[in-house]
Amino acid sequence: MTRQHYDAIVLGLGGVGSAAVLHAARRNLRVLGLEQYTPAHSRGSSHGHTRVIRKAYFEHPDYVPLLIDAYQQWSVLEEETDTRLFEQVGILQIGHPEGDVCHGVLESAREHGLPIDVLQPVDFRKQFPAVHIADHEIAVLEPQAGFLYIERAVRTQLDQAMDRGAVLQFEEPVREWRMTTNQGVSVTTDRATYVADRLIVAAGPWAERLLPPLAGHLQVLRKHLHWFACSNRHLDLNRFPVFFFETLDGEFYGFPCLDDRGLKVAEHTGGAKIERPEEDPIQVEPADLSRVEAFLSERFPGTAFRHSDHVTCFYTVTPDRHFVVDRHPQHPQVSFAAGLSGHGYKFAPSLGRALVDLAMDGQTELPIDFLHLGRLSGH
Structure with missing residues (x-):
């Protein structure tokens, strides 16, 4: 059965896909969004x-203009919906002064005039007595940073898109898409076949299956998110920021205590390679938990923690750990975002807007040229 003809179809309604259907709806396009799971599900990369x-x-100063746009769009969404999506608690990034993290933060801050405070170990220990910093390290505090409530943000974008006329269908896996004879696109799911003038793919860990030009360029990694209950009130929201440590043992990050589950902590480096994310088990890996517990023991030495919760998510990474945002090289009616490499969600409203622009107009004013697909041909 063939249904209504749409201006655009969006495949995947996670972080970026939900932003894309909202931007399409804001442009008064007839847009259909398709998702294989339920809204704001926990099987991809937009949960936790x-x-x-x-x-x-x-990661690179070229991302900063996109981030400025993303901050503005998150703020607009909050104002439009009277919904709290962003907590500006700041972020502490700690490591060697010449390491990738601290050096990169300071480089981006200098290039774009961003406010940053550099704390030497003596000053850091006075301000954050619950945290250990080594004598050879520095801490870089970015006061404008913080965190987003991820599932709430996805649902808010989906709700706003539906309020503007978008058609969203869930628990409907896509089997294939193909070009039609009139330069449109058809999409076949378990239920029906749909047709549209344009196609936008934001399929996260499933991107390579839907986009053959990405074959061999993406790798899906299983990542673990842990929560640790504690009684240290210095680590509570509004008293402690987000944190990111670059250590000799890896990169670890976390969030202040928001509820009874406590401190949320994960390792950014590492991750097990997987082939079929839809079949991947959600279970604790003892080796991963041990590494995170060792990090906590070293960096929060005076606090007793109890492991209280755990979820898994996926990083879909490119060889250079930068995103791919482009049009299909053979079919310019198709735009896509893929390989967000574990650091893409914050950009969701900007990437969603860029994908709609690329699909409908063939170009975007957003500065995404450095994320083009062609750069991966040498990898």
Whole structure:
């Protein structure tokens, strides 16, 4: 059965896909969104209660203009819906002064004029007595950073898109898409076939299956998020910021205590390679938990922690750990975002807007040229 013809179809309604259907609806497009799971589900990369948002980007200064746009769009969404999505608690990033993290933060801050405070160990220990910093390290505090409530933000974008006329269908896996004879696109699911003028793919860990040009360029990693209950009130929300440590043993990050589950902590580095995310078990890996507990023991030495909760999520990574945001090289009617490499959610409203622009107009004013697909041809 073939249903209504749409201006655009969006595949995947997680962080970026939910933003894309909202932007399409704001443009008064007839848009259909398709998702294989339920709204704000826990089987992809857009769940786990919170996600970091920061501007002084150590990964590369070129991300900062996109972040400025994303901050503005998150603020607009909050105002439109009277919903709290962002907590500006700041972020502490700790490591060697010449390490990738602290050096990169300071470079981005200098290039874009962002406010940053550098704390030497003596000053840091006075301000954050619950945390251990080594004598050879520095701490970089970005006051404009914080975190987003991730599931709440996804649901808010979906609700706003539906209020503006978007058609969203859940628990409907996509089997294939193909070009039609009139340069449109058809999408076949378990239920029906749909047709549209344009296609936007935001499929997270499933991107490579839907986009053959990405074959060999993406790797899906299983990542673990842990919560640790504690009685240290110095680590509570509004008393303690988000944190990110670059250590010799890896990179670890976390969030202040928001509820009885306590401190949320995860390792950013590492991760087990997987082939079928839809079949991946949600269970604690003892080796991963041991590494996180060792980090807590070293960096929060005076606090007793009890492991209280755990979820898994997925990083879909590119060889250079930068996103891919582009149009399909053979089919310019198709735009996509993929390989967000474990640091993409904060950009969701900007990436969603860029994808709609690329699909409908063939270009976008957002500065995404450095994220083009062609750069991966050398990897």
